[in-house]
Amino acid sequence: MELFQILDEGGQLVGEPPAIDDATLVEMLRLMLLGRRIDQKAISLQRRGKLGTYAPLSGQEAASVGSVFALDRESDWVVPQYREQLAMLHHGLPLSTYLLQRMGHPQGSELPKDGTLYPQQVALGAHLPQAVGLAWGLRLQGRPGVVLAYFGDGASSEGDFHEACNLAGVRKAPVIFCCQNNGWAISVPWHLQSGSPSVAARGAGYGMPGVRVDGNDVLAMYASTSEARRRGLGGDGPTLIEAVTTRLGAHTTADDPTRYVPADQVEQEKARDPITRFRTWMTATGRWDDDAHAQADRWCDEQIERAVAEFDSTPRPDPVTLFDNVYADEPVRLLRQRAAFVADRESR
Amino acid sequence: MELFQILDEGGQLVGEPPAIDDATLVEMLRLMLLGRRIDQKAISLQRRGKLGTYAPLSGQEAASVGSVFALDRESDWVVPQYREQLAMLHHGLPLSTYLLQRMGHPQGSELPKDGTLYPQQVALGAHLPQAVGLAWGLRLQGRPGVVLAYFGDGASSEGDFHEACNLAGVRKAPVIFCCQNNGWAISVPWHLQSGSPSVAARGAGYGMPGVRVDGNDVLAMYASTSEARRRGLGGDGPTLIEAVTTRLGAHTTADDPTRYVPADQVEQEKARDPITRFRTWMTATGRWDDDAHAQADRWCDEQIERAVAEFDSTPRPDPVTLFDNVYADEPVRLLRQRAAFVADRESR
């Protein structure tokens, strides 16, 4: 399948850029830069024992930012897997909450109240049928909005992926399946995950368009997501977008990619850096310069400092809260367990 | 997708017939006729309370017979769902065993010893990953053989279908996925099962050929299965065959299709009768005549009479056998349960 590109590796236009105003383009680049910075910070926090396992996003900034910016945050929903820091932030999640989540603090599970954001999903692909139900439910109620569901190439081998795509197709649910194909399921390269060269090729089997997009081209991601959104809103149902992207770092901080990633591939992928490409074009078209970059750097500093400060000052959770939120209407036995728990803690 | 046909509805050749010797062609038509007769007999046994729920095969004779005849019974395997009476018989299952299965007799679970036949599968699609493992295992051991796995359009919506196809594609397992698309999952028509017009369209997403075949054309089924088999044996991996066929009767004897099948559809489907079509061609080409037909009728009578006699004379199962075959190496607790069971029965 053809790869849809607007900006090529060198930052040259090879297609029609989508209509995005300059301020928004700047915001997009800033968010991409923030992503890279969050990775650095989180990895260093993890090394100092302040965060649990962290999944870096570096290399996938364009795929996330280009797609999520095509949404209307009021009415469109984001249903992430676990590497969608940027889409989640853009959709209202405070960075400090994200960090708390990664440190294993229950407060990290907070979601924006009345927001249009789903929780992180650990089980690969399990959120996809949920995204379909959500989109279908919006449609049933005549509410506007589409659902943008992210998942990886790895998740595309799960049965849930198939059942979700198929149900979406038959119910014409306004959902956008955005597969972040970074070529790896932890240590397993795509060619050991599937006999198909492309995830997008699966669209046809569900009666939906499947498009293969350069995921490191933020403009192509924006354009194809916008198009998918139009289809969804117009009642034409789901779209499958395969964002062909790169995982520049490890799978997570618990992973050692030198065990399995060929050294030359690392070099090749660096050349596809989505930030460099976008910045080159932004600079060449007069939308960005060293000043803007310095300003963006300061903005990133602020975001991160503020988030880390909040994170640092969040008290450890009260142990008894482990009983919270399991049921809306708590069974007697659980209430008693809670009481016994309190008594046990006090007995120490 | 195009529909592959060799014999059209009127029994006229529209493609190159596969090389099958005359005796075999006669055998194929006889088996198809037997299928129709088995349905009649089984439905009448069911009505008289002698069988449990029965799933008639009428309308799908060509899809089963055409495909299974393309196999080598010594080395190739059949992995059925639950409507593959004919493929199972051809692959060595005695008809009486089949009937015992349908009456709920444990002896109905016997399979030909050292045969190449899998058990019936009740859970839709659950056998497909198993078929892949089997095919992959043959290949790993350098054993010849392909695996022909049958399933319905309904089963094609299960996650197992997807995981199986994908794994087969990547491991290049010599498996033939034969989807009997009769257009119904019980009462749910294909257009409510999927947004895709075709199951075969899914092949591409797994890196395997997907072919849409007229499932009521026994020659087309034979030819496409043979081709898939050649690919499998040649190391080229799996093939997805969609046999577009018809369910002429009810889903099972527990079902009332008049609640949901449009009356005109019943008429249309009768016109696609796979037996009529094949017989017309066989007669026109001098391979069949009234004599042959009468002979075949007698052969069917014999088969059915013998099977029903064996079935009738099979004693009811010994209750204690319910403990058999669960473990090769039976846990103590189960042995004690068996003893308690015997004591309980004796106490009555």
Place this chain on the structure above:
Amino acid sequence: MAVLSMVEAIRSTLEAEMARDERVIVLGEDVGKSGGVFRATDKLQERFGSERVVDTPVSEAAIIGASIGLATAGLVPVPELQFLGFAHQAWHQIGFQLARFRYRTNARFTTPVTIRAPYGGGVRAPELHSDAFESMLVHSPGLKVVAPGSAADAKGLLATAIRDPDPVFYLEPLKGYRLVRDEVPDGEYLVEFGKVRVARAGDDVTVVAWSGMVGIAEEAAAAAEAEGISVEVLDLRTLMPLDVDGLAESVARTGRAVVVQEAPLTAGFAAEVVATIAEEAFVHLEAPISRVSGYDTPIPMPQLEDYYIPDAHRVLAAIRAAVNF
């Protein structure tokens, strides 16, 4: 009051709940046009249309997963699984997704989904159609598990389930669909979760049962009565929440308990009932608590299933053993 079969009580309750609350939608395999393979959703699509009574593809995981999504969109889904045996295909969506959605989101989302599924043997169904297993459902924090043993409870518990903010797994005894018939209150009728029903009062021994086993327990109790043994039959009604106090109170009085389940013995829900009684009523126990249960095998082929499913004879033997201990 009208005498209804269980399946009719379920059907009419679904209809009433859909009429009451337009957010309620029904989805599943064959629930629409054909009205369900047991007619539990008969005529609902005619009345409420094919957008509220939806025939789905054969995709159990997607049926439950989509129900979660529908719930977060503000609807109240009542998915049907055609048989409990096919809940396994959706198990990840049930045990770790639906049950935990509220927990995972710090209560940003609740998912008021009621999954309905028939289960249990006795109707000569093919393999995987008759298996009884409840313990894995109960062992899923966040989920409630309901298993009515009478038509009246089928109504009252289903209405409560649909209105409950938490996800509920609602088990229907396949054999009881038409066989169990009793007086069902007219109009609005809700049965509170977590309270046993005393199906029969008695003093000598407590027999605990639920769903399809309640009738068997009652039959055994009647036979015991004839031998001068007074049996209390408790219908658990809801397995989660479990009426710990109701169990303890009865056994404290009788001093003896027999727990009946259709599932295989080992690690079945009866083990939990025994463990709970053993913890809560230890000082009152005058005999070992015993289990009458399916065996540690799959439910066998139809011709043998009557030998597998606990019957009154086995329950009576356990009652006698408890009393004569």
Place this chain on the structure above:
Amino acid sequence: MAVLSMVEAIRSTLEAEMARDERVIVLGEDVGKSGGVFRATDKLQERFGSERVVDTPVSEAAIIGASIGLATAGLVPVPELQFLGFAHQAWHQIGFQLARFRYRTNARFTTPVTIRAPYGGGVRAPELHSDAFESMLVHSPGLKVVAPGSAADAKGLLATAIRDPDPVFYLEPLKGYRLVRDEVPDGEYLVEFGKVRVARAGDDVTVVAWSGMVGIAEEAAAAAEAEGISVEVLDLRTLMPLDVDGLAESVARTGRAVVVQEAPLTAGFAAEVVATIAEEAFVHLEAPISRVSGYDTPIPMPQLEDYYIPDAHRVLAAIRAAVNF
């Protein structure tokens, strides 16, 4: 004898079994090139090649389903599920397919598949990586369930599992992978299924544990000793087959029992252990059998997991309560 960690005992046993029997193959997510996320399959692909140590797509149902097929083709598959929490995705293939293949085919096929999966908390892993649940595995007729608590047993039970004709679910305590270290016999070493290990002998109370909880039980027992209470710690080793006699014999002697599990309380496997003891040793019981368990919630976020998982303090309290009853 060498002192090995549990994960090294597992790794070296896999290697030895693969060397012994060329039908043995390993498959799963990341088991090959990277050697498994916990290195339990480290260097196996280097030694045995990528056809016998296979990196699969992320498809748990297909991993187990294909293992059934591979077994029927004559191989001896040892699939790995990366975490037990993802066994749910394969549950239909485990509980109703693998476990029942022999039964379904009247023993035409046996499926000697050993599924390995790490489980349990204590390592600050993300959601769904730490859940402990055993009861649904045990409640699957046809399956055996093994849960070693020591490195020596990890070896002996894994070798037995791989050679067992029946399918086995082999549970590995995530926290114990590196923490549990003990003397492991060299060379061929098999541990019979269905026999408890007396991890510590004692007279006053029996504490029953398995997998990651054995160490906790031993810790509590040592503390109890200091208070003059003599505790017997039984390591169940295999949950199915369950050593009914081993349990009964110990409790008949001590008269008291505490069962420790990491899983949520209700309908966990501890309930089965309690029910079994209550049935088999009733006349010997001098105190209620108690359970020390996780709570009826999911295992919480990492920062709270230490409060959830039973610790020696809670087990000791239960021991005291049993003795002082």
